[in-house]
Amino acid sequence: MKIAYLTHSLLSCWNHGNAHFLRGVLRELVLHGHDVSVFEPDGNWSLENLRRDAGDAGLDAFRTAYPELSSRSYADAAEIEDALGEADLVIVHEWNDPAVVARIGRLRARGGRFRLLFHDTHHRAVSDPEAIRAFDLSGYDGVLAFGETLAAVYRRWGWGNRVWVWHEAADLRHFHPPISEGPRRGLVWIGNWGDGERSAEIESFLLRPAREAGLPLDIHGVRYPAEARARLAAHGARYLGWLPNARAPEAFARHLATVHVPRRYYTKLLPGIPTIRVFEALACGIPLLSAPWDDSENLFRPGTDYLAARDGGEMRRHMTAIREDAALRESLVAHGLETVRARHGCEHRMRELLAIADALAASPGAPGSGEAETRKMGPKNMGNAA
Template sequence: MRIVYFTHSLLSCWNHGNAHFLRGVLRELGALGHDVLALEPEGSNWSLANLMADHGEAGLAPFRHAYPDLHPRSYASDADVAELTDGADLVIVHEWNDPALVARIGRLRAEGARFTLFFHDTHHRAVSDPDAIRAFDLSGYDGVLAFGEALSDVYRRWGWGERVWTWHEAADIRHFRPPEEEEPRDGLIWIGNWGDGERTAELEEFLFRPAASAGLPLDIYGVRYPQEALAMLARHGVRYHGWAANAAAPSLFARHRATVHVPRRYYTQILPGIPTIRMFEALACGIPLVSAPWEDSEGLFRPGEDFLYARSGAEMTDHLRAIAADADLRASLARHGLETVRSRHSCAHRARELLAIVDSLAPIPQPQLAGSLA
């Protein structure tokens, strides 16, 4: 099967957390023998432009080294979508694309293109900025892939019914895995972008203060930290390192004793049950994890076994102290978390889920040849 995926960027992970999952699942589809093409916009690629401005060509080296089998292609804004999708059996369009492009591909499908067409939503804008999602003309699409059941419910309320499927993110366990040889570990690590104030209070309550109270040094990697955020980190004695390539995350995790999951407010209050990609990454790498309040409403993990759950800042501090002091606890959390990811939440699992969704659909109607018998 020929699969074409329109992504905002596959090359860049700068403020683009979905890059991990997209890279992993496209690689798995290729490993299954499918012809996979990733397309990203030329000139309007916000993530790539920021990465290049900050780090130049060197910023692309980690991706190219970790994913030598992925070769995304860029296209101009006025490119012919019929040419871009020529020969495709399956086309998927990520929600972080230009609405005009989304509409053009939908019209092509509505006019008789023979591929299956999905819209892939991996963001909270359906609830935080619904007008932005409603601006997409999805009338020609065969269905929606949503990265959590709560988001799928939003699309069902919008009339998609059985044409929306929950397709969770997952870990690329070919790359995200425990180190082959253990090295000395110390302190905590948190990988995440500051964003737009969606979890500022939560970070202070469940990460900065508990780390300091537990006496554990804290290293943070991410982008879009304004001056007030940097000042807050300095007040708490946090070591801020700036951007780190997503492909470098396994080696960063391997140097630390634990990490913390702090979901954005939308995923705790309005779209419960959707974990950040960082949970999949951390558990796949065998690092103990403690989560701030988050409702695993879909039963993706085993709280208390795969990770520890903190209901307050004080409880987070207690958990961090316990992990720092108890090697058996660290080993148990790492073992159980890795077991759950490898048995249920790898990109290979998601690739097979996607193919099962496609197979479940009725065959795409074939155009009748002129003069053929009815």
């Protein structure tokens, strides 16, 4: 199958979490014999910030870990229309310019032989629905949503059975326990500050309990303003700046545990959607502790695959137990690995995508022909998420 994916960036994971999953699932497609093309806009925001932060050397980790993958940059979507016209399946990520999203939809609606999917991996459908209304999806065959609560929003907007839940997952070829165990010390957190969406939670469930438990804490991430870095320092945490995602397994391998601190939108408005770090951490065999989060889709086994804390005091107790109880650490690692390897690898998601593509290929040729409301859907037809 010929598959084309339009992303914000494949090369850069700087504040671009979708790149983590994208790399893993596209590599699975390539290694299973599919013809994959990736397109990203010239001068995209993530890549420009990566180069400012780390120079071209910041791309080395990706290039070393993913030699099978490459992308083609474009200045105008017209440049890639011929290539898209040869594809069987085209997927357009929501972090693309609305004009590009609309243009590809028109290409499909004018008789493009490919099937066309919109891939949404963000909370904007509930936090900023006007931003999603900017997308004209009337030429699209369906939507891939990275959680059931987000898929439910699209169903309310008229997509019916043309929206599929497509969770993120761990790239098990790259994210795995270290070949040989070395010394482990303290905690590590890999995540961005979050534009105020979880600053209170970072303090309550990460910084303060780590300090109270007497555990060293290393923090990697970007977009930490001076006030945030001062807050880290006040709690004794060591801020280490940006870390290429391909090097995350190295960081996990040096520490006793890591922590999941979801953004507020994923606890209040879109419950049940974890950050991709949950999948990646469990795949790397590091014990995981979590701030409050409702695993409403039963992706994992709370208390078995990871430990959940209801408040900062319980998180401090969990951290202390992790430090002192080797058997607890071993149990969490074994069960977390078991769940991820059984259900949440990128090969699993590849097979889910191929099943969706087969279903689309068997349907009539017009975009959204299975749902009358889908045919009409565009910016004026999209209702409120609430």
